Amino acid sequence: IKNIGVLTSGGDAPGMNAAIRAVVRSGLYYNLKVTGIMRGYEGMVNGEFINMDRKSVANIIQRGGTILKTFRSEAFRTTEGRAKAYEQLKKNEIDAVVVIGGEGSFTGAHAFIQEYNVPIVGIPGTIDNDLIGTDYTIGYDTAINNVIDAVDKIRDTAESHDRLFIVEVMGRDSGLIALRSGIGAGAEAILIPESRTNIESLFKRLEEGRKDKASKIIIVAEGDNMGGFEITSLIKERFPNYDTRLSILGHIQRGGRPTCADRVLASRVGVAAVEALLNGRKGEMIGSVNGNIHYTPFHNAIKHISEVNPYLLKIVDILSL
Numbered sequence: 001i002k003n004i005g006v007l008t009s010g011g012d013a014p015g016m017n018a019a020i021r022a023v024v025r026s027g028l029y030y031n032l033k034v035t036g037i038m039r040g041y042e043g044m045v046n047g048e049f050i051n052m053d054r055k056s057v058a059n060i061i062q063r064g065g066t067i068l069k070t071f072r073s074e075a076f077r078t079t080e081g082r083a084k085a086y087e088q089l090k091k092n093e094i095d096a097v098v099v100i101g102g103e104g105s106f107t108g109a110h111a112f113i114q115e116y117n118v119p120i121v122g123i124p125g126t127i128d129n130d131l132i133g134t135d136y137t138i139g140y141d142t143a144i145n146n147v148i149d150a151v152d153k154i155r156d157t158a159e160s161h162d163r164l165f166i167v168e169v170m171g172r173d174s175g176l177i178a179l180r181s182g183i184g185a186g187a188e189a190i191l192i193p194e195s196r197t198n199i200e201s202l203f204k205r206l207e208e209g210r211k212d213k214a215s216k217i218i219i220v221a222e223g224d225n226m227g228g229f230e231i232t233s234l235i236k237e238r239f240p241n242y243d244t245r246l247s248i249l250g251h252i253q254r255g256g257r258p259t260c261a262d263r264v265l266a267s268r269v270g271v272a273a274v275e276a277l278l279n280g281r282k283g284e285m286i287g288s289v290n291g292n293i294h295y296t297p298f299h300n301a302i303k304h305i306s307e308v309n310p311y312l313l314k315i316v317d318i319l320s321l
């Protein structure tokens with residue numbers, strides 16, 4: 001391997017820049033050429049390549065987003081698109097690729113390596129934390145800290161007006177952002193797709209909850225079977241005496257400076273990804289489990305996590321008394 005391509009794909013995640021920096025600097029450390037592929041797989045199909053040197057990744061470790069930009073490429077989903085991408089890699093003498101992204105990105109990588117003999121490894125970069133084979137994905141820690149910052153602020157106004165707030169957080173298919181940030185923010189209840197919302201039991205909790213506690217926070221994952229709007233209107237109907245508001249946090253969760261945990265994780269797996277390619281590994285996501293580097297084949301990494309630790313849900317019940 002002489003020339004490694006690096007790209008970011010899918011939703012951006014804080015810490016992706018730290019991962020790009022780690023791939024570029026470790027590539028150069030091992031005397032490789034490193035090529036940046038712009039706009040994810042779309043740039044691979046269209047041949048949008050830039051040469052990366054030490055300076056091109058200077059002063060980015062602290063920045064959210066991704067300097068390589070990102071895209072959800074329709075072209076790469078097709079066999080013709082992937083054939084074009086392969087031609088571009090050949091033409092530009094890129095002989096291995098590091099893909100930084102989540103489920104969709106690794107699904108694309110998996111399809112590509114079935115068709116072409118190009119070594120690809122993945123780095124888990126998504127705020128959703130929904131990949132198997134790593135304790136945490138890059139961006140998750142920053143996102144949950146963004147959520148608790150926002151909920152702390154919402155609490156000030158909720159408390160002042162004696163209001164009940166439904167706060168909807170990201171996680172299209174996963175409740176992991178909701179679960180952890182909900183515990184961290186001291187939410188009264190957490191509604192996630194993994195434990196399908198039973199509205200009657202939520203009502204019961206609200207009825208049985210402390211009457212002297214005027215403000216309440218309920219965190220709902222975007223992917224919950226009901227979602228923020230529906231739950232808010234059902235609560236308003238059932239509890240007309242509550243002053244209820246809905247707040248959808250949206251994309252502020254994905255922005256901002258990555259936390260130290262995300263920067264360190266990104267640096268660690270970034271170096272390990274380059275070393276993995278040099279050691280002949282391919283078709284795997286490079287994660288971190290219990291502090292150790294862990295290799296998971298793409299098709300296993302993207303298997304949907306359908307269960308969460310039930311003890312964490314119990315903690316919410318115990319602590320919201």
Ligand code: F6P
Nearest residue numbers: 011126127128170171172222254
């Ligand atoms: O996968 C990351 C994520 O932020 C999900 O939590 C969310 O559902 C989705 O991306 C939003 O995507 P977009 O930025 O395209 O609206």
